[in-house]
Amino acid sequence: MVYISHPSEVGTLYTKTELEELSATCRKYGLYLFLDGARLGYGLTSPNTDLTLKDIARLCDVFYIGGTKCGTLFGEAAVVLNSDLKPDFHTIMKQNGAVLAKGRLLGLQFQTLFTDNLYEKICQHGINMAMLLKEAFTKKGLPFVAESFTNQQFPILTEKMYATLTKKYGIGSWEVFDNGTRAVRFCTSWATSEEQVHNLINDLKAL
Known part of the structure; x- marks a missing residue:
């Protein structure tokens, strides 16, 4: 199989x-x-x-x-x-x-x-929220583990960024690299609000 x-x-x-x-x-x-x-x-x-x-x-x-x-x-x-x-x-x-x-x-x-296409509608919302995050990570100059156009985004953060953001957000640690950076996972869903996403983007800009 x-x-x-x-x-x-x-x-x-x-x-x-x-x-x-x-x-x-x-x-x-x-x-x-x-x-x-x-x-x-x-x-x-x-x-x-x-x-x-x-x-x-x-x-x-x-x-x-x-x-x-x-x-x-x-x-x-x-x-x-x-x-x-x-x-x-x-x-x-x-x-x-x-x-x-x-x-x-x-x-x-x-x-x-x-x-009534509910499955597509709620998943599309998750995608839309993830694309906002993807754009923000890209503007910040952060590299990615892989190019993802789904509700999962895998930016690579400095340890300082990771330590600061985890005080406020639930972030999945994916892999720690020898150069002092860390790959993390952000997941959006049908339940993710635009307010939550924009709060994260604003905090990211402040780093």
């Missing part, structure tokens, strides 16, 4: 061509292609993607639509496309304790997410 994440852990995205090539290679060698979609909504609404949900459904054997990072209380929606994997799938879930006793609540969440 080939397991990929879209977006990746550092916010990079697969292109349609790349996924088509991966899919063709998997089918050539009899491998299943599984796409981890924990942050899928932010990948689909990125300004730098040409990959659609229909493309993913056409090219993958199994993928899942993440709910937890996109506004639901809990849960993910697994989508099984390959007919060879469908027989006894529900039974296997039961045998491994993966069926919720109150599964109706999980279903209602995804029904709501996919009504």
Whole structure:
């Protein structure tokens, strides 16, 4: 099995061509292609993607639509496309304790997410907030771990910047370098407000 994440852990995205090539290679060698979609909504609404949900459904054997990072209380929606994997799938879930006793609540969440384009709208908001941060980091002259056009941004800060900002903000430390700098992760979401983002940008400018 080939397991990929879209977006990746550092916010990079697969292109349609790349996924088509991966899919063709998997089918050539009899491998299943599984796409981890924990942050899928932010990948689909990125300004730098040409990959659609229909493309993913056409090219993958199994993928899942993440709910937890996109506004639901809990849960993910697994989508099984390959007919060879469908027989006894529900039974296997039961045998491994993966069926919720109150599964109706999980279903209602995804029904709501996919009504009136809510899934796209709330993920687009997270992207918009992240792009404001990306612009601010760039203007500050900060390098990035990777070029991300998703809700995750990975600027590289000096230790002084990191120490100052962590007094006020929750920042994920990603990697510490020998030159005294630190790669960090900022994540935005459906719940991130413009006020919060502008407060961070103003504090960044003051450093």
